[in-house]
Amino acid sequence: xxxxxxxxxxxxxxxxxxxxLDSALSDHLSSCxxxxxxYRRHVALLGYLASEMPVPPFRDLxxxxxxxxxxxxxxxxNAWRWGVAAVLVLGALSVGYLMGGYWFSPSSAxxxxxxxxxxxxxxxxxxxxxxxxxxxxxxxxASNPGEAR
Amino acid sequence: xxxxxxxxxxxxxxxxxxxxxxxxAFAALIRRHQRAVLAIAYRFLGxxxxxxxxxxxxxxxxxxxxxxxxPDKPLPAFLRTLTVHLCLDRxxxxxxxxxxxxxxxxxxxxxxxxxxxxxxRRALFAALSRLPxxxxxxxxxxxxxxxxxxxxxxxxxxxxxxxxxxxxxxxxALRDDLGxxxxxxxxxxxxxxxxxxxx
Numbered sequence: 001x002x003x004x005x006x007x008x009x010x011x012x013x014x015x016x017x018x019x020x021l022d023s024a025l026s027d028h029l030s031s032c033x034x035x036x037x038x039y040r041r042h043v044a045l046l047g048y049l050a051s052e053m054p055v056p057p058f059r060d061l062x063x064x065x066x067x068x069x070x071x072x073x074x075x076x077x078n079a080w081r082w083g084v085a086a087v088l089v090l091g092a093l094s095v096g097y098l099m100g101g102y103w104f105s106p107s108s109a110x111x112x113x114x115x116x117x118x119x120x121x122x123x124x125x126x127x128x129x130x131x132x133x134x135x136x137x138x139x140x141x142a143s144n145p146g147e148a149r
Numbered sequence: 150x151x152x153x154x155x156x157x158x159x160x161x162x163x164x165x166x167x168x169x170x171x172x173x174a175f176a177a178l179i180r181r182h183q184r185a186v187l188a189i190a191y192r193f194l195g196x197x198x199x200x201x202x203x204x205x206x207x208x209x210x211x212x213x214x215x216x217x218x219x220p221d222k223p224l225p226a227f228l229r230t231l232t233v234h235l236c237l238d239r240x241x242x243x244x245x246x247x248x249x250x251x252x253x254x255x256x257x258x259x260x261x262x263x264x265x266x267x268x269x270r271r272a273l274f275a276a277l278s279r280l281p282x283x284x285x286x287x288x289x290x291x292x293x294x295x296x297x298x299x300x301x302x303x304x305x306x307x308x309x310x311x312x313x314x315x316x317x318x319x320x321x322a323l324r325d326d327l328g329x330x331x332x333x334x335x336x337x338x339x340x341x342x343x344x345x346x347x348x
Binding site: 013038050060061065068069 | 161169180187208273281288317
């Protein structure tokens with residue numbers, strides 16, 4: 001075996017294809033001091049690689065990662081709840097309208113100014129002095145029995 | 150769910166909760182996997198703050214991917230893939246790394262041994278930083294992280310044969326680069342260092 005081939009084989013040691021020194025390489029190493037030294041350095045290198053790069057203790061990354069999270073997924077994650085709530089509210093309003101609640105219809109609901117004029121019209125048609133009587137009659141006798149008498 | 154229960158839950162469950170916006174579950178995942186992510190990033194990049202930046206980016210991408218995550222792919226492999234790609238990407242864009250600015254003590258009681266170990270680490274890291282990125286990543290994954298050649302090939306998106314070639318060239322370059330340091334090592338350390346991985 002030539003030195004060039006031997007060194008190539010040495011470099012492959014430590015990988016999966018070469019489990020141990022083959023006899024050709026072993027013979028070469030016993031007869032070539034340069035390659036034998038190369039082999040010793042290679043063995044030392046494998047030891048270095050296995051043990052000389054310890055990972056130091058790191059701080060806990062969780063707080064900083066959580067702080068850097070975009071808020072969008074959380075918002076979209078809860079969006080379906082808001083969607084369901086909106087559909088339920090709209091459904092309830094629709095049912096109320098369809099069941100004939102005129103209070104939902106803008107045309108049938110009397111406005112406050114309309115209500116005032118209706119009352120004025122009604123009162124103007126009464127004979128003089130009866131407005132007071134009309135007022136008293138609207139007060140429940142149970143709530144103010146003394147005045148009603 | 151209580152913190153203890155979260156810590157005991159498997160990855161698939163935690164990912165499902167993370168996908169629905171569960172921050173507690175996500176924090177438990179980070180705490181479970183951050184060391185593995187940081188180890189690859191630190192050994193490849195050689196810088197603590199850069200490693201933390203990459204790890205943070207890895208976990209942010211995990212958060213984004215969580216709603217689409219399928220439990221048939223193990224989470225550690227998914228995280229390793231993200232880490233390797235982000236590290237290579239960063240090295241492609243960034244300045245060439247010169248040297249780790251801080252080298253962690255090994256905790257040895259012997260100051261002289263500690264000094265020697267620190268020198269060796271410094272020399273090893275300097276030699277590693279001079280390797281091309283693919284060779285360096287192959288060395289980190291195979292020799293330091295203990296992955297198989299097939300796994301490394303999957304992560305580097307190449308063939309096992311190509312990984313063997315990368316490793317062989319990297320070892321040859323490191324051996325040449327570290328010549329004096331390696332020759333000065335005591336025989337006992339050499340013998341201890343050589344163990345043929347059965348992969």
